[in-house]
Amino acid sequence: MKNKLLSLDISRQPTDTTCGPTSLHAVYNFFDVHLPLQEVISSIEYLDDGGTLAVMLGIDALKKGFNAEIITFNLRVFDPSWFKEADINLVDKLKQQLKYKTSPKFRQASKAYIQFLSLGGVIHYKTLNKELLEHYLLKNVPILTGLSATYLYNEKREIGDPVYFDDIKGIPSGHFVVLNGIDLKNGTVKILDPLHANPFEKQNYSVNIDHLICAILLGVITYDANLLIIDKKPTCEL
Template sequence: MLGKHALQLGFKATLYVNNLQLYDPTWFNSDGSSNTDVLREMLMQQMRYKRNQYLARGTHAALDFLTLGGAIYFRCLTAEILKEYFGRKIPILTGLSSTYLYNCSREIFNKEGKSRSDPIRGLPCGHFVVLCGYNQKHRLVVVADPYKKNPVSGDNYYTVSIHRLINAIMLGVVTRDGNLLIIEPKYT
């Protein structure tokens, strides 16, 4: 949704995806780029056979994103991809596994939507953060986290190993996350 809003406001939006439930690797070129028309067609064909609500919602969002001019890539998530944007001072919004990032217990939710730790019955949780910088010497990524009470630092900003971060992003696929969204000004 945020990517669609950014496009509607005149920004450039690029989405890096890793979700094999929604995207097939064969829909993309060897460099991870996609032909928008081919990708759109594959997504529509998939909807004829896979009818669960999550895939339908994700497919419609991807189709809207493409129609508005967004770009979708399927590339191996590497430190180099992240550093490319950090070097240009462009923040990265990502959905990841907070369970892995925070190294905390899985959680269960009550009827009111409140969560509590439960390492036996719980499920992994996802979360969105903004990646906003990189310390090359120590290989640490600066994370802006809207959850101030996070167990990593108890603050909205902290650093995390780039390797732990990449694993947390990839494990985000379990919670229907695992994407990178890049929003940047359109240059004329």
């Protein structure tokens, strides 16, 4: 098979910090769980300094009865050696790490991962390549990913509230999008982007696979760099 395209739509994110829940809302709709966008936005945990993390989106999905899997490339939080043994206790490792690392953002992220695992979420450490993306999309599963918007868009870094671009004072910014298609013949991935005013000037566009992979890996700067896989309809009534 040379390509795959999943049919789903995405809303416009209402604020600079709601790309994550807006992307999650699109995935819920794909699985026929139709909730008001504002309800999804209100149900998500947010970082103290603004925005959210994929693991916090995963926690919401688990609470709604979905299965949730995170494939992480985030070496800020996870050590590669933790995934070499099948019986490793990630919760225990994360708790031990908290004794030595005191950054508020790091601690909030670590505690979210502990909650995610305690709720039945799964975390894997794999090689990010086109085969991995293809694997999930061919199973009719959209991929929610946290990545570097600065690299994805090739734009200036950002600063301020409201946000503005500044190549000197700015810092790299993170973002969430949904991957809903792959074209191996042309080497592209289809992206659903909740940011309406993006440089591609539309909310559904294609980018080169290698460029996307770099953007995902560089998401580590903003504590993401992962794929969030949500699948199966929830077993509870919503």
